[in-house]
Amino acid sequence: MNTHDNIIIQNYSNGKYTNPKSNNWIDNYEPASGKIYSKIPNSNAQDIEEAVAFAKAAFTTWSTTTIDERSHILLKIAEGIENRLQELVEAESRDNGKPVKLAKAVDIPRAASNFRFFGHAITQFASESHESVGLQAMNFTLRKPIGVVGCISPWNLPLYLFTWKIAPAIAAGNCVIAKPSEVTPMTAFLLGEICTEAGLPPGVLNIMHGLGTSTGQAILDHPDIKAISFTGGTKTGEHIARTCAPKFKKLSLELGGKNPNIIFADCDYDRMLKTTLHSSFANQGQICLCGSRIFVERPLYDRFKKDFVARVKELVVAHPASAKANLGALVSKSHLEKVQSYIALAPDEGGTILCGGNQVIIPEYEEGYYLEPTVIEVQSNRCKLNQEEIFGPVVTIMPFDTEEEVLEYANDVTYGLSSTLWTKDIDRTMRMSNALQAGIVWVNTWMMRDLRTPFGGVKASGVGREGGFEALRFFTEPKNVCIKYN
Numbered sequence: 001m002n003t004h005d006n007i008i009i010q011n012y013s014n015g016k017y018t019n020p021k022s023n024n025w026i027d028n029y030e031p032a033s034g035k036i037y038s039k040i041p042n043s044n045a046q047d048i049e050e051a052v053a054f055a056k057a058a059f060t061t062w063s064t065t066t067i068d069e070r071s072h073i074l075l076k077i078a079e080g081i082e083n084r085l086q087e088l089v090e091a092e093s094r095d096n097g098k099p100v101k102l103a104k105a106v107d108i109p110r111a112a113s114n115f116r117f118f119g120h121a122i123t124q125f126a127s128e129s130h131e132s133v134g135l136q137a138m139n140f141t142l143r144k145p146i147g148v149v150g151c152i153s154p155w156n157l158p159l160y161l162f163t164w165k166i167a168p169a170i171a172a173g174n175c176v177i178a179k180p181s182e183v184t185p186m187t188a189f190l191l192g193e194i195c196t197e198a199g200l201p202p203g204v205l206n207i208m209h210g211l212g213t214s215t216g217q218a219i220l221d222h223p224d225i226k227a228i229s230f231t232g233g234t235k236t237g238e239h240i241a242r243t244c245a246p247k248f249k250k251l252s253l254e255l256g257g258k259n260p261n262i263i264f265a266d267c268d269y270d271r272m273l274k275t276t277l278h279s280s281f282a283n284q285g286q287i288c289l290c291g292s293r294i295f296v297e298r299p300l301y302d303r304f305k306k307d308f309v310a311r312v313k314e315l316v317v318a319h320p321a322s323a324k325a326n327l328g329a330l331v332s333k334s335h336l337e338k339v340q341s342y343i344a345l346a347p348d349e350g351g352t353i354l355c356g357g358n359q360v361i362i363p364e365y366e367e368g369y370y371l372e373p374t375v376i377e378v379q380s381n382r383c384k385l386n387q388e389e390i391f392g393p394v395v396t397i398m399p400f401d402t403e404e405e406v407l408e409y410a411n412d413v414t415y416g417l418s419s420t421l422w423t424k425d426i427d428r429t430m431r432m433s434n435a436l437q438a439g440i441v442w443v444n445t446w447m448m449r450d451l452r453t454p455f456g457g458v459k460a461s462g463v464g465r466e467g468g469f470e471a472l473r474f475f476t477e478p479k480n481v482c483i484k485y486n
């Protein structure tokens, strides 16, 4: 075994770090070097059973803890994350392969913001009342925490997405069984300690590590886990829906995307070009919101193609700790191979590779999972490269002539997460924003997030919305009380 470190990651259950009952462990790889550097529990149904018992015991007190106290603890957790910023940044980068500077600018600050945001949001969350005029009755809606809920998250934005679920769940008074991706467990492991230091009572948050098929499945199957908030692939989402629907669990599913980036000739060219580099290759293209299908209005097409390819060739693929790295390593060997398999499809799918396409060998890190940023020119939106989620540093480009034509391309895909539109024409902006089948439309920007806004997708990109009060509504059960008076 090529171990060069020996970190043991443990579950965080009832406020304590514990080993899995089965003593079953999984190797955790460092994407930058391709070497094993830690071990994580592969928790099973018994581990989940025990965590649920702890969570149920904690619920009685946590659900009746004052809003002020819950808010205070969430704000302390945010502070705890900020106090350990550098340690978390390095852990995230090492575990995921993303550049240190990205983890420092985006991932870890956002994890702190998630707790701070929901720590404040819960103090402003109100429920409805309806007066039955003329009938002398008053209705009001109680919003009660659900109980024990499950939060399952993916590997691409590990602590960022993990906390995006946990923060609203506990703010609303629930107790949580949370499973980070088995591929990126490290910052979730560190979060346990931060929560304890912030005064989160034992059992309110239980962080259980392991494979989707064992730990994740045990969370889905447990009868006392009443809601599942999931972010991950569409296939896994289908499985979760199939498993949970007959059990009547409340479900929030944030799934895959194949987002169009639509560029009209009247756009602010420099801003568009700079942002498009970012929306194509940030986090090695492993963001569900990346604009992986680029459509350019024909009068601008040749200029864009030349400039974009030139700029992509300048991007530096390097060890994630290098200050020069624009792209680090992909998250795992199997994911690298999956992305490469799509690049290999290009000739048969009518695609021309304009740049990139090759694995990058970094001296001293020859076994790391590095890949060149890749641009493929395609002839049709129906090719696999435009229809299937690749989720790596690969984008396609293609020209269009009319608004109607590009709208058809944009919507002709099973996914519907986000869209990006570059134009200065306000009438077109409104027409397109109305017609695009997506949960999010960015105009002249990308990935600008206001945490109050609804976040989620349509079609195969998911069901439900996260963010702001939408998340607090998901994690509460409304109960109408109708009072008749004389």
Ligand code: NDP
Binding pocket: 152, 153, 154, 155, 156, 157, 161, 179, 180, 181, 182, 183, 210, 211, 212, 213, 215, 216, 217, 220, 231, 232, 233, 234, 236, 237, 239, 254, 255, 256, 257, 287, 288, 389, 391, 417, 457, 461, 462
């Ligand atoms: P997966 O669907 O493979 O995994 C997501 C999580 O689900 C992991 O923790 C995984 O465990 C777990 N899981 C897998 N199988 C089961 C199961 N049977 N029961 C319960 N849990 C299970 O997604 P990836 O981690 O590969 O993430 C990439 C995907 O996430 C992409 O499709 C991307 O588009 C999507 N995504 C969507 C976002 C959105 O907001 N819409 C945001 C970010 C990513 P394990 O550790 O074993 O993998």
